Amino acid sequence: MGGNVSFLKNKPSQMELYPIITALFCGCLIISNILASKTFSLYDIILPCGVVIFPLVYIVGDVLTEIYGFTLAKRTIYLGFIINLIAVIAYQIAIFLPGTDLATSNAFSIILGSTPRILIASLISYLVGSYVNAYFMKILKERYTDYLFARCSISTLFGEGLDAIIFITIAFAGLMPNEVLITMIICQGAFKIIYEIIVYPITRTVINWIKSLDDTPFAKIA
DSSP states (O other), X not given: OXXXXXXXXXOOOHHHHHHHHHHHHHHHHHHHHHHTTSEEEETTEXXXXXXXXHHHHHHHHHHHXXXXXXXXXXXXXXXXXXXXXXXXXXXXXXXXXXXXXXXXXXXHHHHHOOOHHHHHHHHHHHHXXXXXXXXXXXXXXXXXXXXXXXXHXXXXXXXXXXXXXXXXXXXXXXXXXXXXXXXXXXXXXXXXXXXXXXXXXXXXXXXXXXXXXXXXXXXXXX
């Protein structure tokens, strides 16, 4: 108990913040996948509600790579993949089990159920997009240390762009006209990139604050 009180009263170290940031990353990923079961219309453009929070996964990924390095960022990405897979398996088991109320069971299946094609598209696009985002943050940091905004924006452009291309192609190719798929890819990618640009001041503030904390425990790992 004393340790918890000390953490609240004093500045945490980067080591203490790492599991918290990792938990936030994984939590945003799980929440976005649940929200994705609902779509909304934005100026006649249909988008999954997951875009409301999914860009936070990439923003937190930027923070992880910038502060803790590519190695720890990769570990978090893989952890998010494993937790997401566990969640999906648990959903499918729960859907398979006989329910006591038909209406509730049907609603549960609609919200948390997923076709194999959508599931594969979601898992692959997340893994590739997040990895590429972290990789570009690492490469750009080595060359352009003082240009955080450019690094965050460019890494997101490649990460989110690949995420949108992979997900929409795997999930909907053959089910919709090619021009519709291209429009969905462009709009979804653009929405997420604009999202990150808008909240960049918050991203920068968080990164600068964490950098000001004690980083000794992570000096060798990062």
